[in-house]
Amino acid sequence: MLTASSLLLHGYANGELGEHEPVPESYGYSPELDRVRSGGPVVDAAPQKPTEQDAADRGPRSLSMPVRTVALTFDDGPDPEWTPKLLDVLERHGAKATFFAVGARVAEYPDLARRIVDEGHELGNHTYAHVDLSAVPAWRRQLELSLTQHAIAGATGMHTHLVRPPYHATPSAVSARQWETMLALDGEGYLVTLADLDTMDWSRPGVAEIVRAGTPYRGRGAVVMLHDSGGDRSQTVEAVDQLLAKLARHGYRATTLAEGLGLGSAHVPADDSSRVLGRLLILAQRGSSLAVDTLAWVMVAAGVLTLARLLVFVVLARSHARRAAGARDRRRRRQAPERPPYRPPVSVIVPAYNEELGIEATVWSLVDTEYPAPVEVIVVDDGSSDDTAERAAALRLPGVRVFRRPNGGKAAALNTGIARASHEIVITVDGDTVFEPATIGHLVAPLADPGVGAVSGNTKVGNRRGLLGRWQHLEYVIGFNLDRRAYDLLGCIPTVPGAIGAFRRAALESVGGLSGDTLAEDTDLTMAISRGGWRVAYEERALAWTEAPTSLRQLWRQRYRWCYGTMQAMWKHRRAVVERGPFGRRALGFLALFHVLLPLFGPAVDVMAVYALLMRDPLPAAAVWAGLLAVQTLTGWYALRLDGERAGVLWALPLQQFVFRQLMYLVVIQSTTTALLGTRLPWQTIRREGAFS
Structure with missing residues (x-):
């Protein structure tokens, strides 16, 4: 049961159990969608109350980064190899960033999540198993977000208001089903974050191409999407180093989403129960990974x-x-005619306990032998409650003796027979x-x-x-x-x-x-x-x-x-x-x-x-x-x-x-x-x- 539970948790955390691939769907159209697609990358999806000055101010509200302000965001981590290297690059440039973390990765590497927060960076929710939230039922969506919040709480003592649903990139690409998901996330208290610039660094297009794709146009502010896990991110590390140097030359500042938008902090202290549950989740996740790795080697x-x-x-x-x-x-070949084969007389001991159905066949097979020397058969009835001894004695075969003794086990019965053996x-x-x-x-x-x-x-x-x-x-x-x-x-x-x-x-x-x-x-x-x-x-x-x-x-x-x-x-x-x-x-x-x-x-x-x-x-x-x-x-x-x-x-x-x-x-x-x-x-x-x- 423990093995099965570990495998189930590991399979769920790594997307091997219950994985939902992105669902192809129609682009769709509505006034709200049109407003989202033409707006900024940070979406407050709840309908806004119209003001007296502008009755048309109804529907979702989009937020954008101020001029010459960049929020570098990293998805799919933390990763034990690439996240520390990116943190080192950010530290050298005095830059801050936002990491949209996968809950399972946080549970696997809680020290990295703590380092991100301790160095002044920001954490966002990127689901627990990197599933397309628009392709799963409501209970699974809530489970994904809740588990990730617990993992972050267990690692850092904090919760986050930011969320980036996997497979959501820029506002212009939001589909009708994804918009429904964004509305649900807003109802759960999250600020949905997309991106102005998707560098596509996961495809390894080259350092120069990542830098080009991540550079805002003519001083505009931007939310830039990058990745710190999911494969070889060496190009990303080098590109971030070059991009930050380039942005600094053009008067940009690289900061977190919440700070850049003037929203204060995206983190709020987690309560004690969430921290405890988070620590237990981290222990279970790390234990399951260790168990699976061990089982693989075993x-x-x-x-x-x-x-x-x-x-x-x-x-x-x-x-x-x-x-x-x-x-x-x-x-x-060596056998001389005057030296017959080794054929000493033998004593055969048959310990028997409730063997009335087979004892006769056993004794007959011992007597009906081709062995030329004397064969002594000793049947030791070890306190049988059936007719074992009676059936063996009733055969009246030459050379067969039957002894009865109180039940004492097979070893005692054999010792009794050996003591009475003649050969x-x-x-x-x-x-x-x-x-x-x-x-x-x-x-x-x-x-x-x-x-x-x-x-x-x-x-x-x-x-x-x-x-x-x-x-x-x-x-x-x-x-x-x-x-x-x-x-x-x-x-x-x-x-x-x-x-x-x-x-x-x-x-x-x-x-x-x-x-x-x-x-x-x-x-x-x-x-x-x-x-x-x-x-x-x-x-x-x-x-x-x-x-x-x-x-x-x-x-x-x-x-x-x-x-x-x-x-x-x-x-x-x-x-x-x-x-x-x-x-x-x-x-x-x-x-x-x-x-x-x-x-x-x-x-x-x-x-x-x-x-x-x-x-x-x-x-x-x-x-x-x-x-x-x-x-x-x-x-x-x-x-x-x-x-x-x-x-x-x-x-x-x-x-x-x-x-x-x-x-x-x-x-x-x-x-x-x-x-x-x-x-x-x-x-x-x-x-x-x-x-x-």
């Missing part, structure tokens, strides 16, 4: 980091795939996951290296029907599994998923087993093993099919637990950053940057992108988005190819960016908020559908 940085991450991780995954294939080929190699699998017949053999193979303490398998979404299932399938393949290949090559895998992992008992004992300190017990355990000096490997051929959440509510509960638990584990193992080894600096750094910081800024970046798409030139924003999507699509295609999956599911990727990704952002934001508040999040269970039953 958006660029996020885009660059995201693109770099995708490219680097694809390169690392490709190198990992080549290295893994080469290692398998070398093992086959050195321990495999963990969730109660909603099924293994393929070759999975155990592939999963155990990297443990032939005595330095490997844990192995992560390749988790796949089994229930892919529907859009949500396809989004999660893409996330698992492109995100989790592609990342694990890169992490494996870098030697810093942060998580061996609970759905499929193999552990050396010695590694488990060296870290004291699983801990209940976090809600991501698998990440906590993996980090502890890595810090203990063990290597964690990834085996993409060890496939496990898991049941993904089937509703957004269930997905939220699952990812909220994952994200919050990962943050807990990162904080618990934060000292790994200063320890030797690649894990702390690489894994924790990657997690903090790409899984916490970038998602935290994700919604703001998306809002900024939508803002740029709608309020500015949409082509650059659309091109950047299309480019990132193209890179993500190519990355997805390659990740699917590495995993042996069909690429047809990529049609769901663009939709994933609009819904699924936003949900993950919100999960990170809520998790971070929960962590900062120190709230202890309870275990979040999800409802099972029995996808494999």
Whole structure:
């Protein structure tokens, strides 16, 4: 909300939101208009009461500068580059001027507005966002003028009676609609100021041409229109220097409008409430500009980091795939007939809580294996309120044991199973996951290296029907599994998923087993093993099919637990950053940057992108988005190819960016908020559908 508000204020102040271009209209004619067009540049639009001497003295009154008196007026500022230079020129010549300021610019640069007033110059109202007042409704006109008055009051403590509507130049060019606007401005207490001489300096016609256009004819007085903002005003600065010197030689004096017309001061003290509101407006305006500038840089940085991450991780995954294939080929060539492959007996631990719909399929997949060595299956029912334990026991499968314990959480259930395991190699699998017949053999193979303490398998979404299932399938393949290949090559895998992992008992004992300190017990355990000096490997051929959440509510509960638990584990193992080894600096750094910081800024970046798409030139924003999507699509295609999956599911990727990704952002934001508040999040269970039953 804060980001959106900042963008709205910034867009309004810079004419990107609600901008009204000048409206072409007919020239029109009336006696009042004819009188204005033939009169002076300062218009008192209210009808005058006829006097006894001249009954025709009815209608608007025009004021003109006295002979050899010039009022230099500058529109569209203040500007941090050009306004100070013009003020310096005026000071050198001892001249005074009138600055018709844009309210948003005053709020952005209040110090310049104060300098203008402190040096004896005059401020006028030029609207807040430089809109054509004749093209907007009455409420917008009043808002533009009121905001500008508040900005001037906040910066200088003053209000002004002078106004120059944007896109109004000389009296002779006043249209019928502009005249209606001038009448309304007069009714609000303003003295409308146009110009005798419009130098057209905004078009950069050259210094000599600006001086010529700004020189009054034969000693007449004049109001001269110039600009101190809106682009390169170097010609204006030089021209004003030459013009003032020329006017001084011809006996002119350069003063403010009010002083030249004998009207006293155009400024009146603002009341306290207007000053306070003005200061608040200045703070909001400057804050919004800072926020937008920051967001722009964040958006660029996020885009660059995201693109770099995708490219680097694809390169690392490709190198990992080549290295893994080469290692398998070398093992086959070196394998002697008398040395069989590494096939130790294994114990498989299945922690289960209310898994009655899927526990039978899970246990059957573990028993129906091609693994030649003994496989012990231990089902630990963690205080289920359904028939999980009964269904597992009713299978009466050889090598399967079922234990019941009071509910204590997944970590406690796993420790119970590990304590009852008979073998050195321990495999963990969730109660909603099924293994393929070759999975155990592939999963155990990297443990032939005595330095490997844990192995992560390749988790796949089994229930892919529907859009949500396809989004999660893409996330698992492109995100989790592609990342694990890169992490494996870098030697810093942060998580061996609970759905499929193999552990050396010695590694488990060296870290004291699983801990209940976090809600991501698998990440906590993996980090502890890595810090203990063990290597964690990834085996993409060890496939496990898991049941993904089937509703957004269930997905939220699952990812909220994952994200919050990962943050807990990162904080618990934060000292790994200063320890030797690649894990702390690489894994924790990657997690903090790409899984916490970038998602935290994700919604703001998306809002900024939508803002740029709608309020500015949409082509650059659309091109950047299309480019990132193209890179993500190519990355997805390659990740699917590495995993042996069909690429047809990529049609769901663009939709994933609009819904699924936003949900993950919100999960990170809520998790971070929960962590900062120190709230202890309870275990979040999800409802099972029995996808494999």
